[in-house]
Structure formats: structure tokens, C-alpha cells
Amino acid sequence: MLNFNFYNPTEIFFGENQIAEITKAIPKNAKVIVVYGGGSIKKNGIYDQVSQALRDFTWGEFAGIEPNPTYQTCMKAVAKIKQEGFDYILAVGGGSVIDGSKFIAAAANFSGEPWDILSKGAEISSALPIGVVLTLPATGSESNSFSVVSNSETHDKLPFASIEVQPKFAVLDPQVMKTLPQRQLTNGVVDAFVHTMEQYLTYSVDAKVQDRFAEGLLMTLMEEGPKLVSESVDYKVRANVMWSATMALNGLIGAGVPQDWATHMIGHEITAVYGLDHAQTLAIILPRMMAEQKETKRDKLLQYAERVLGLDIADEDSAIATAIELTEQFFHSVNMKTRLADYDIGEDAVNKITEQLERHGMTALGEHQAVTLEKSRNIIRASI
Amino acid sequence: MLNFNFYNPTEIFFGENQIAEITKAIPKNAKVIVVYGGGSIKKNGIYDQVSQALRDFTWGEFAGIEPNPTYQTCMKAVAKIKQEGFDYILAVGGGSVIDGSKFIAAAANFSGEPWDILSKGAEISSALPIGVVLTLPATGSESNSFSVVSNSETHDKLPFASIEVQPKFAVLDPQVMKTLPQRQLTNGVVDAFVHTMEQYLTYSVDAKVQDRFAEGLLMTLMEEGPKLVSESVDYKVRANVMWSATMALNGLIGAGVPQDWATHMIGHEITAVYGLDHAQTLAIILPRMMAEQKETKRDKLLQYAERVLGLDIADEDSAIATAIELTEQFFHSVNMKTRLADYDIGEDAVNKITEQLERHGMTALGEHQAVTLEKSRNIIRASI
The missing domain is CATH 3.40.50.1970 (Rossmann fold)
Known part of the structure; x- marks a missing residue:
């Protein structure tokens, strides 16, 4: 720790x-x-x-x-x-x-x-x-x-x-969530989920409490999120999502562990240029970030696969691929799109967003500062 | 919630x-x-x-x-x-x-x-x-x-x-834990564990974050506790136990859920009369409390058995019995005794402690106020 x-x-x-x-x-x-x-x-x-x-x-x-x-x-x-x-x-x-x-x-x-x-x-x-x-x-x-x-x-x-x-x-x-439009509920679930991932999916410093708390939030959001966007949602579901979202970014799960935030940095630029909702950008970038940073995040990806998703991790590469796929499927299950093209954004985003990152000095993102501009470019291209 | x-x-x-x-x-x-x-x-x-x-x-x-x-x-x-x-x-x-x-x-x-x-x-x-x-x-x-x-x-x-x-x-x-006597380390692990149980092992109000956080603390203490009392303990183990103990009673896992504290109330009287360390009393009473309150705590006992201990809960009664046994074994694994007789306390405790409870108005303890004086008496007798 x-x-x-x-x-x-x-x-x-x-x-x-x-x-x-x-x-x-x-x-x-x-x-x-x-x-x-x-x-x-x-x-x-x-x-x-x-x-x-x-x-x-x-x-x-x-x-x-x-x-x-x-x-x-x-x-x-x-x-x-x-x-x-x-x-x-x-x-x-x-x-x-x-x-x-x-x-x-x-x-x-x-x-x-x-x-x-x-x-x-x-x-x-x-x-x-x-x-x-x-x-x-x-x-x-x-x-x-x-x-x-x-x-x-x-x-x-x-x-x-x-x-x-x-x-x-x-x-x-x-x-208060009763009258929220579905788009805002969807955004909220995805936002809280990605906040948790930014503080969890890095590298292990053997911080067991923080890891288990983060896993608890991820599991809760995966269980309750899809219910929240369905017709017959009840108070308990709303309460669990609301408390998860607060706990996801009140400093607790991020105390004493490395943090990432590269997905957020790229997402902010997409919002600034194209006006997408914050959470919409996160759902697009995170799965590609997980794939691109597969090696630096390997141990935590496997821990996520096993503990949060209940996957057999004997075949590591296959478990990681499935974990990334299930993460994207979770976003879909709360009616969130996960591709730039879903918002009619095409190839021109690659240069535009990379230039924005460069302009803001975002040339070495993530917990290892390993997400160079070139890697961000790859991630944006893969996100189309 | x-x-x-x-x-x-x-x-x-x-x-x-x-x-x-x-x-x-x-x-x-x-x-x-x-x-x-x-x-x-x-x-x-x-x-x-x-x-x-x-x-x-x-x-x-x-x-x-x-x-x-x-x-x-x-x-x-x-x-x-x-x-x-x-x-x-x-x-x-x-x-x-x-x-x-x-x-x-x-x-x-x-x-x-x-x-x-x-x-x-x-x-x-x-x-x-x-x-x-x-x-x-x-x-x-x-x-x-x-x-x-x-x-x-x-x-x-x-x-x-x-x-x-x-x-x-x-x-x-x-x-600072480096120079602590083993008895104090043992007490600390057991104290934190039972604090968590008092806020977790009650009845479900579908508070998923609180449940998972509590389970995270229990699992961490069960993993790290036995290492802490061994010869070659390292910094990481100490850090995980220390942070678990703080999180176990800073209000967070108990927010929005029912709480028990019956084990503590009986334990306090044992300390007052016989001078046992606080944690020593908790390790004696908790397993008997779990057994005595098996029906009122059934759902949470099964959740504990499955999620914390990884037990198959198809046969419910057997899973609960094993869960109680493993809890007592965990106390033993950190060198904690779990019987009054281990401290040369015998039958006379039954009346003495029950009288103390009565004198302090502790006649309906626990999350359902279901632990009557008579049940406390049974628990103390079973603890000898």
C-alpha cells in the first residue's frame, strides 16, 4: 500500500x-x-x-x-x-x-x-x-x-x-432519480463504473481493502445498473446505485493505490470537441484502453476477470479478452453506446483528439505514464 | 437500505x-x-x-x-x-x-x-x-x-x-506494529473482525455496497490475520490489517444497515467481572451467538458462508454449521482462545454475567432485540 x-x-x-x-x-x-x-x-x-x-x-x-x-x-x-x-x-x-x-x-x-x-x-x-x-x-x-x-x-x-x-x-x-431521463441514469452508472476502474485497474500494491471495496462497487453497478434502466425499477436499486456513485469518487477507494485516469483525459477532449456526454466518451475509450494497456494492466485485468466477473483465468489471454468484452457488454446492457461511429464521428477524430491531447500536454497518461500520444492515437482509432 | x-x-x-x-x-x-x-x-x-x-x-x-x-x-x-x-x-x-x-x-x-x-x-x-x-x-x-x-x-x-x-x-x-506483543496483535485482528460482523451479520436490507465492503474486510482479516501473528510478517500485511481495523468501525460499513452488538454487550460484562481482554471475550461469545441466533440471522449466515468463506450452501444447515466452525478456527489461527474454560472460568460465570446484564438493562439485545436474558444465559453457558 x-x-x-x-x-x-x-x-x-x-x-x-x-x-x-x-x-x-x-x-x-x-x-x-x-x-x-x-x-x-x-x-x-x-x-x-x-x-x-x-x-x-x-x-x-x-x-x-x-x-x-x-x-x-x-x-x-x-x-x-x-x-x-x-x-x-x-x-x-x-x-x-x-x-x-x-x-x-x-x-x-x-x-x-x-x-x-x-x-x-x-x-x-x-x-x-x-x-x-x-x-x-x-x-x-x-x-x-x-x-x-x-x-x-x-x-x-x-x-x-x-x-x-x-x-x-x-x-x-x-x-429524485424517479423522474430522471434514461440517458442521465445510463450516464450515471457508466460514470461511476469508470471512476472505479480508473482507481482499480492499474497495478497491484497489495492494498487488499481498497481492491475489495472497488470490486464491491463494480459488482454492485453491474448488478443494479441494468435494473435501473428497466421499467420496474424500485427504491432499493436506486439507493444502491446512488451510494455506489458517491463511494466511487469520494477519495476512499483511491487512497493508497496508483491511479490511471487516462480514459478520462481522452474522454474530456472528445467532449470538448464533439460535445458528447462525459460518460458516453468513457464507455467508448475504456474498452480500447483496457486492450491497449493489456500488458501493463495484466495482473489487475486477471483479478478483475476472476473476482468481479467470475471468469476462469487459467487461459490468461482468453480471460482478459472476455473481461474486456463483458465490460463493453455491460455498457450495452445499460443502453450505452461504445463506438465513436455510433455518434457519427469518423476518422477525423484521430487527428483532432490527438492534437487536443498534445496541446494540453497529455503526452504520457496513465498509472505508468505509458500512454504516449501514439498510443492515445491508436486507442482513438480503435474506438471508431 | x-x-x-x-x-x-x-x-x-x-x-x-x-x-x-x-x-x-x-x-x-x-x-x-x-x-x-x-x-x-x-x-x-x-x-x-x-x-x-x-x-x-x-x-x-x-x-x-x-x-x-x-x-x-x-x-x-x-x-x-x-x-x-x-x-x-x-x-x-x-x-x-x-x-x-x-x-x-x-x-x-x-x-x-x-x-x-x-x-x-x-x-x-x-x-x-x-x-x-x-x-x-x-x-x-x-x-x-x-x-x-x-x-x-x-x-x-x-x-x-x-x-x-x-x-x-x-x-x-x-x-508501529513491529514491536507489539503477539497478544495485542491477536486482539486487534479479532476486535476488527467482530466489529465488522456486528454490522454485517444481521438481516438483509439489500444494502449491497455496505455488504460487499464488510465482506471485503472480513476476507482481508482472514487472509492477513494469520500472517500477522507469524514470524516473518512484512509491511504489507501490517498495513492491510491496520487499514481494515480503522474501516471496520469508522461508521461506513454500518451506515444504512441494521446493527447487532449483542456479542459486545455480553463481552463487556465478562471483561468487567473477570478482567479478560475485550477481544478475548468477543472470540468466546461470537461463535455461540451465531449458533443461538441461527434462525434470525439465517440469510446473512448463508451469504457469509458463500461469499466470505466460499462454501457451497446447497445444504443450508450444514453450510451454517461449517461457517460457525470456520469462524472459530479463524480465531484459533491467530492464536486466540474461544472458551471461558481456557481462562479458568467455569459455571459460576452463567449467573454472574447474566446478573450484570440484568443490572445494566441488557435484557433484549441484538438487531431484533431477540437476545433475551434467557438467551444470553444460554450463550454464556455454551461458551464455557
Whole structure:
């Protein structure tokens, strides 16, 4: 096991009717700005529940955080916060709303040029406190310190991280998933699955707890994911997927182990250029990444084949090939496509995405920095 | 899955040479009291590492917290703290030192009679901050809000819990286990194993993540435990056991599931009356509890048999019997005894322990409150 620090101070309120708990979790004298997305929360009743819980608070709202939240939109929220003196952000939404809120929280307190937070990794010394009402389980952003924000003008999609922007609390009520479109449920399952794989499918450092926890999440998502996108889904399935998605990226399974994230880096560029959903890009790249990195990941691929998929691994190469195939089949089982061509993207992606990777310095990706630009090019070509 | 709140704000510093990190984790202007036990930390170099890290702090010390820390000893520390104005506790030790430090931290700020915290569940509104250097992995006390303190005069052993006494940070350096006596290593493995079982072996609420995480801990402890008590143990084994013990009782695997704790309640009384180590009592009671509660725990016993022990469960009763037998064998494999008679305790325990349980109101224990006094009596009799 590698040395690690693990610190996750987000308080979780999990279960039915937990939205009312925000009343206790937000300081009484806070001036709250509710940040949300395209307005679906007004149709599914979540906005009403939040309004009801905030009835004794002073509060306002900022709507319109887009999927892949943009720097431009976030800065409009920052202007409103500064003008009206809000001092607490309540993010009501999925990963995009939460990621956007994290940037807003940091930028609102930042004395320099906020774009530097993303472009230069400028240090954040304080941020507005954030609470979360999660409406879409997927990214884990509700209980971690990471954020990814896009620049709509330059097509950059850049990450930042700071403990200052980690949510103080997150409400996870599986009932909010009832009204989600199937595409978002599918995205959530795939996103959580690939988050887990990025922290698991590397090389062994004999970290048995982390391995078994990751395997537990993968098995749960493989069992529950297909049920979630079926007609007769029940509360238990939603609850299991929601908790898996949070646990997949709250720092726990990645503590003390090597991490990969090459699939994410290539996926981010596909989203930036072609506008695919984040999870859609992951489902395309991961199977090809597994195949391309078969040798560097051999031991963990076999462990995955045996423990998660229950395969006989006597014939190693055959077991690995089957494991990759079953992974792609799992994506299909939750109605996720796994080829660029499924989105009418062809050969031109090979150069375009490789150039983007080069421009962002992504020339040695993965846990061994073994995914060179040439290998990324091969992976993208194989993904068409 | 049941509704739950999960909040664990303890920062973990895990790995070799992490004791130096306390320099960053304790506020610079703190006046630190180092609380420890019988002085083994002076022989194994940990006291020296802590002294070195604290060289720029104002600090003092309180030694002599005993195994099963007593109210009487803790109150001596409280007197010293009040007299000399310490405002930060650094607990250097195992579960007893940490549990004692939690009571000291609460009592130092308590305006009433501190015994009421234990005897009447008096509410704690503040406590001194606590940091931990863990020297013995076992109880999980380093990252939870629980404490158990004994009264040496009345033979009461009573728990309390408050987020106010949860450690701000905990240093987990597996190297500290190098010099531990085998008895303490054995105790640690068994303690962590039974903590996990108390939160796992109940009835299913279809909480798949929690179940798989618990199973991961049980499997890890069963694999690594016997290695830990052998001659040629290496760092990896120590690290896996240490992290398992923390994860076994930091609130995570118990969030959203029913919990048992009947084995602990009976075990506490055995320690109070006969002075056995906490883990020794658990290893005696758990196999008998499993047998006695075979019907109420049937589904989970079968799940344990199949997933953790890899048994064929076609013949259910036979699988359950084998699972109980293998659990007891596991205790033996880490050199832990599993009978009262192994400690020269005989028939008189049946009445004595049952009377203690009655005196403390422990008349309906377990996840179904199905362990009546009569059943406890049967369990104790079967444990001889």
C-alpha cells in the first residue's frame, strides 16, 4: 500500500425525505444562493422541496448551469453573488451544477483573475461554503474536492481541486432519480463504473481493502445498473446505485493505490470537441484502453476477470479478452453506446483528439505514464 | 437500505514515517498534552518520534491510561489539564488510550459532574480537540466518536458517543506494529473482525455496497490475520490489517444497515467481572451467538458462508454449521482462545454475567432485540 492522506469532511444525509435536513445543515444566518441547471428541478418537485426547507432563510437563485459547466456562465453567478452579498451556495443538481458551484465558490472569494484557477492552477485560500442536494448520481462531486469547468470560447475543459470547495454536506435522496431521463441514469452508472476502474485497474500494491471495496462497487453497478434502466425499477436499486456513485469518487477507494485516469483525459477532449456526454466518451475509450494497456494492466485485468466477473483465468489471454468484452457488454446492457461511429464521428477524430491531447500536454497518461500520444492515437482509432 | 447520516471528519495520515505529520495537523499555538498508557511507547521509539515532532510546541504529558481505561484515572488527567491549561490532547496509543482521551476531552469542558456523561448520557456541548498517533490497530476509535470507560469501583463499563470527541486527525503508521506483543496483535485482528460482523451479520436490507465492503474486510482479516501473528510478517500485511481495523468501525460499513452488538454487550460484562481482554471475550461469545441466533440471522449466515468463506450452501444447515466452525478456527489461527474454560472460568460465570446484564438493562439485545436474558444465559453457558 502507498502512503496516503484521506480526509472527507462532507456530511451525508442519505435516504427518503432527507431534503428537509438542509434546514439543520445550513447556518441560520446564511444568505443562500440556490444554484441549479436547466430547470428540471422545477418540474420534478425538488425545487419545491428546497424552497419549503429554505422558507426561514434569506435566499435567491441562479439558474442555467449547463452540462459541462462553462467558465462564462459561472462568472455570471459570481457577479450576482458579489452584487447581492450571498455567502452560502446550495447546489441543487448533478455533477455539472456541483462542479460549477465549486468554481463559483472559489472565484467569488478569489482576489486575482479567476481563470487562473483553471489555467494556471492558482492556489485557493478560501471559498464560499457549499451544500448539495444531489439530483443525479454519477460524478461523486457531492463529496469530493474536484471540479471540471469548460471554456466555451477556447474549447478547453480544465480541472481544479481544493479542500476549500468540498461540500459541507450532501443530501442523497434516491427518490429524485424517479423522474430522471434514461440517458442521465445510463450516464450515471457508466460514470461511476469508470471512476472505479480508473482507481482499480492499474497495478497491484497489495492494498487488499481498497481492491475489495472497488470490486464491491463494480459488482454492485453491474448488478443494479441494468435494473435501473428497466421499467420496474424500485427504491432499493436506486439507493444502491446512488451510494455506489458517491463511494466511487469520494477519495476512499483511491487512497493508497496508483491511479490511471487516462480514459478520462481522452474522454474530456472528445467532449470538448464533439460535445458528447462525459460518460458516453468513457464507455467508448475504456474498452480500447483496457486492450491497449493489456500488458501493463495484466495482473489487475486477471483479478478483475476472476473476482468481479467470475471468469476462469487459467487461459490468461482468453480471460482478459472476455473481461474486456463483458465490460463493453455491460455498457450495452445499460443502453450505452461504445463506438465513436455510433455518434457519427469518423476518422477525423484521430487527428483532432490527438492534437487536443498534445496541446494540453497529455503526452504520457496513465498509472505508468505509458500512454504516449501514439498510443492515445491508436486507442482513438480503435474506438471508431 | 435504511436512511442514514454519515459524517467522518477525521483526517487520516497513513503510512511509513507519517508521525512527523502531526506538526502540520496541530495548531501552532496549541498547548498539547500527550496522553499515553503504560510506557511501551518509550521503549519502541514512538515517544521519541512524537517528542521530535512536537519540539516547537508547548507540551506536557499524562501517562498511565490503563487497558479498559478507568474513570478514576481519566479524572486525574482532567485535573492536570485544568491546572496547567492544556488545550489540545494528543492521544498516543491504542483504543484504550484513545477512548480515555475522549472522555478526558469531554470532561475537561463539562460544567456538571463528568460521571453523568457515562451514567446518564449527559449531553456534551464541547470538548478539547484530540489528535491521535495510533500504536495498536483494533478498535477503530481513532476515527470515530465512540468511547467506553470503566469505573474501577463499581465494575461498570459504560459507553458514550459525541461528534465533539471525534479525533481531528489520526496517524496510522503500520511500522508501529513491529514491536507489539503477539497478544495485542491477536486482539486487534479479532476486535476488527467482530466489529465488522456486528454490522454485517444481521438481516438483509439489500444494502449491497455496505455488504460487499464488510465482506471485503472480513476476507482481508482472514487472509492477513494469520500472517500477522507469524514470524516473518512484512509491511504489507501490517498495513492491510491496520487499514481494515480503522474501516471496520469508522461508521461506513454500518451506515444504512441494521446493527447487532449483542456479542459486545455480553463481552463487556465478562471483561468487567473477570478482567479478560475485550477481544478475548468477543472470540468466546461470537461463535455461540451465531449458533443461538441461527434462525434470525439465517440469510446473512448463508451469504457469509458463500461469499466470505466460499462454501457451497446447497445444504443450508450444514453450510451454517461449517461457517460457525470456520469462524472459530479463524480465531484459533491467530492464536486466540474461544472458551471461558481456557481462562479458568467455569459455571459460576452463567449467573454472574447474566446478573450484570440484568443490572445494566441488557435484557433484549441484538438487531431484533431477540437476545433475551434467557438467551444470553444460554450463550454464556455454551461458551464455557
